[in-house]
Amino acid sequence: MEIIDTNILYYKYTNPKYSIEIEGKKISSINALEFLKNIEKIHTNSAKFYIPLNSGLNFHLAILLSKFHKKRAFNKSLSDYITFEFNNDFPSYNLYNNISIKQVINYKQKELLKASINFLPKENCKDIYSKYNFLIDYNLDCISLEQSDIDLALELLYKFLTNHSLKDDFRNCWNDLLIASIAVNRNMNLISKDKLLNQFVSLEFGIRQKRVTKKITEYDFSSNEVTERKHEKFESKGYINRSWNYRLKTK
Incomplete structure (x- = not known):
């Protein structure tokens, strides 16, 4: 199985003849939220828009009210969210x-x-809906973050910072680690633009990299050795020593 990164989505969206085939592949919730321009980076407790979680009475009430208030955003309390805490x-x-x-x-x-x-x-609405239809037309399957993915991403960040520093935008780097963690935990190949953090993760797991195009690399996390190395190296939860934490609100 293959999970494709956000940059691949943009390449294919702007150029349907782009050489990489994406039909029926996997994307993460992070990829989808980036591609649909949902992630708000300036305000830490908001998003560009909120999608009600499809469960319970509140969801059905929100849909009913939306028919009468068509130009009003859904309240953030109707969506799920993850709180990431990185101390200072x-x-x-x-x-x-x-x-x-x-x-x-x-x-x-x-x-x-x-x-x-x-x-x-x-x-903006037209652009987002066009991109959403693009995801649907290519029958892409979306995978949401789970606790195990966040745990692994935090461990990877902890290990990375022992010998390196983050020079780029932190949120972009953190998103890269979350996406890579989804690929590792599900033993999938990650198809992505060549990035420092992807290279770091591949070295940590001792996996093969395969050049797909001049800019695109395939990171193969499908082997049993990846699972074995994960249990061997990433079960300590050393990130807790830095007082990092997270909380999931799912209903």
Whole structure:
């Protein structure tokens, strides 16, 4: 199985003849949220829009109200979120729509996505809906973050910082580690632009890298050795020593 990174989505969206085939492949919730321009980086407790989690009475009430208030954003309390806390090392923040973005993609809930974005300026709404239809047309399957993915990403960040420093935007780097952790935990190949953190993760797991194009690399996390090395090297939860933590709100 292959999981494709956000840069691949952009390449294919802007150029349908781009050489990499994406039909039926996997994407993470992070990839989807980046691609659909949902992630808010300036304000740490918000997103560009909120997608109600498809469960319970609150969800059905929100959908009913949306029919009468078409230009109003859904309340953030209707979405799921993950709180990431990094003590004073990096800014803490909430990531919204981790599960709900998976639902609107995998279950093709087009009307729910429309209701979630129709308060935005017309051009923004049109752009997001076009990208969403692109994901649907290519039958991409979305995987949401789970606790094991966050644990592994935190361990990878902890190990990376023992010998390196982050020079780029922290949120971009953290997203890279979350995506790589999803690939590792599910023994998938990650197809991505060549990045420092992807190279670091591949070295940590001793895996093969294969050049796909001049800019794109395939990182093969499919072997049993990856699973064995993960249990051997990444079960200590050393990140707790830095007072890093996270909380998931799923309903």
